[in-house]
Amino acid sequence: MESRVIMHVDANSAYLSWEAVNRLLHGDTLDLRTVPSVVGGDPLTRHGIVLAKSIPAKKFGIKTGETIWEAKAKCPELVIVPPDYSLYMRCSTAMGDILREYSPLVEQYSVDEYFLVYTGCQTLFGDPVEVAHRIKDRIREELGFSVNVGVSSNKLLAKMGSELQKPDRVHTLFPEEVPTKMWPLPVEELFAVGRATSKKLYDRRVQTIGELANSDPKWLELFLKSHGRLIWNYANGRDVSLVRINRHPVVKSMGNSTTLPFDIDNCREAYLVLLSLVETVASRIRAAGYCCQLVAVSIKDNEFLYRSHQRKLYDPADSTNLIHQTACELFDELWRGQPLRHLGVSAAELCSNEFLQMSLFNELNEKQRDLDKAIDSIRKKHGSLAVHRASFIRSGLKPMTGGTGEEVEYPVMSSLL
DNA sequence: TCTGGGGTCCTAGGACCC
DNA sequence: TCTGGGGTCCTAGGACCC
Numbered sequence: 001m002e003s004r005v006i007m008h009v010d011a012n013s014a015y016l017s018w019e020a021v022n023r024l025l026h027g028d029t030l031d032l033r034t035v036p037s038v039v040g041g042d043p044l045t046r047h048g049i050v051l052a053k054s055i056p057a058k059k060f061g062i063k064t065g066e067t068i069w070e071a072k073a074k075c076p077e078l079v080i081v082p083p084d085y086s087l088y089m090r091c092s093t094a095m096g097d098i099l100r101e102y103s104p105l106v107e108q109y110s111v112d113e114y115f116l117v118y119t120g121c122q123t124l125f126g127d128p129v130e131v132a133h134r135i136k137d138r139i140r141e142e143l144g145f146s147v148n149v150g151v152s153s154n155k156l157l158a159k160m161g162s163e164l165q166k167p168d169r170v171h172t173l174f175p176e177e178v179p180t181k182m183w184p185l186p187v188e189e190l191f192a193v194g195r196a197t198s199k200k201l202y203d204r205r206v207q208t209i210g211e212l213a214n215s216d217p218k219w220l221e222l223f224l225k226s227h228g229r230l231i232w233n234y235a236n237g238r239d240v241s242l243v244r245i246n247r248h249p250v251v252k253s254m255g256n257s258t259t260l261p262f263d264i265d266n267c268r269e270a271y272l273v274l275l276s277l278v279e280t281v282a283s284r285i286r287a288a289g290y291c292c293q294l295v296a297v298s299i300k301d302n303e304f305l306y307r308s309h310q311r312k313l314y315d316p317a318d319s320t321n322l323i324h325q326t327a328c329e330l331f332d333e334l335w336r337g338q339p340l341r342h343l344g345v346s347a348a349e350l351c352s353n354e355f356l357q358m359s360l361f362n363e364l365n366e367k368q369r370d371l372d373k374a375i376d377s378i379r380k381k382h383g384s385l386a387v388h389r390a391s392f393i394r395s396g397l398k399p400m401t402g403g404t405g406e407e408v409e410y411p412v413m414s415s416l417l
Numbered sequence: 418t419c420t421g422g423g424g425t426c427c428t429a430g431g432a433c434c435c
Numbered sequence: 436t437c438t439g440g441g442g443t444c445c446t447a448g449g450a451c452c453c
Contacts, residue, residue, distance in 0.1 A: 014453095041421060043418050043419075043420095044418085046419085046420085046421090047421055047422095048418070048419070048420075048421090049419090049420065049421055051421080064453095065420085065421085066419095066420080067418080067419045067420050068418075068419085068420095069418045069419050069420090070419075070420090072418080109452095109453085110423095110424095110452080110453045111453075112453080113453075191451095191452085192450095192451065192452080193451090194450060194451050194452080195450085195451090196449080196450060196451085197450075197451085225427075225428075226427075226428090227426095227427075227450080227451090251424090252424080252425065252426095253424070253425080254423095254424090255422090255423075255424075256422080256423085257421085257422060257423085258421090258422080259420095259421060259422085304420075306448090307447085307448085308446095308447070308448075309446080309447080310445090310446065310447080311445095311446090312444090312445065312446090342421090344422090346424090402422080402423090
């Protein structure tokens with residue numbers, strides 16, 4: 001069997017680079033990439049975390065995910081810009097369009113990452129490493145931002161390769177290069193080794209990827225279960241997962257959640273927030289032609305304690321009111337009166353809605369579906385704010401919450417490759 | 418001036434059935 | 436009747452990813 005050639009293409013500091021490019025395009029003279037800067041949420045609405053940082057900001061020790069407040073303390077002259085998700089979608093798509101010129105097998109892994117199967121394309125475009133450089137340079141010249149490209153024979157190594165040194169670089173990480181290029185790295189840099197796993201490994205004196213690779217998988221399984229075997233294989237450069245074309249992505253769940261500007265302390269308001277979340281979730285489900293058979297509600301209180309309840313439905317549902325009804329019942333199970341800062345609704349066990357469309361259900365459901373359908377089409381034509389439920393009037397709450405502004409047309413794929 | 422939002426997968430325990 | 440054990444479904448929670 002011919003060995004595979006896989007590339008992983010990763011936009012460098014994606015949100016920040018894209019903001020920088022867009023601002024230059026619109027006449028700004030300052031290139032955000034050249035100064036300490038971050039893309040971040042608004043602390044006044046309690047969304048104040050760093051979503052992306054420039055390389056100069058990184059030199060101040062600023063990290064993604066930390067609070068704007070902490071970042072400012074590290075660098076008082078820090079430039080902070082708000083996120084613009086619809087811009088990021090456009091940049092993401094433009095990147096994918098270039099990649100598809102080099103292979104039909106392209107998987108969008110996240111908003112700023114793609115896998116590309118180059119196996120068999122050599123005869124058309126030539127040596128993989130040369131093509132990786134060409135792709136990288138074309139994206140920089142045509143779209144204005146830099147990427148890293150990792151080249152290897154499986155997805156894991158291609159991805160690890162693209163992370164090696166940034167920005168604007170191509171790296172190979174073939175299996176024979178694993179001991180020299182990957183094994184010296186600290187274990188937390190391995191894909192699928194997060195905070196909890198790296199702590200357990202450090203507690204047991206496993207500090208580098210090489211030490212993990214050369215430890216006994218049976219021993220790893222004692223304290224990491226099946227995850228131990230997985231990361232042991234990864235550390236040894238082994239991964240058999242396939243690149244999946246996103247044309248027919250299998251979405252497993254759809255959810256929306258929100259951190260509220262102020263704590264919620266009564267169930268009337270909570271029900272309303274749940275409704276605004278369900279409006280978004282249910283319309284996404286319907287737009288995709290799905291029904292859900294499971295509804296989940298999550299809460300986070302003012303002490304950051306997180307809990308969730310879920311319930312399987314007797315009949316698959318896609319109606320806003322039905323899902324909201326279930327969500328409120330789940331909320332009642334969960335809530336013990338503590339002030340809440342965050343609410344979430346998720347719909348899972350998705351199935352096709354064809355069965356429902358056959359109208360085997362009672363008249364009430366029929367009317368409910370017609371109503372949802374009518375509302376969806378008005379919103380599609382005139383915008384999501386064109387029609388909303390009267391209960392939101394003077395509530396101070398948004399009638400639809402969640403999402404990124406635009407309908408996101410790609411899935412966020414599995415955490416495992 | 419604290420700490421986002423979108424996902425997937427795995428595990429453990431209880432219920433229930435045979 | 437004195438004690439088992441498989442299999443499946445459901446639920447809660449945790450870990451990981453971008």
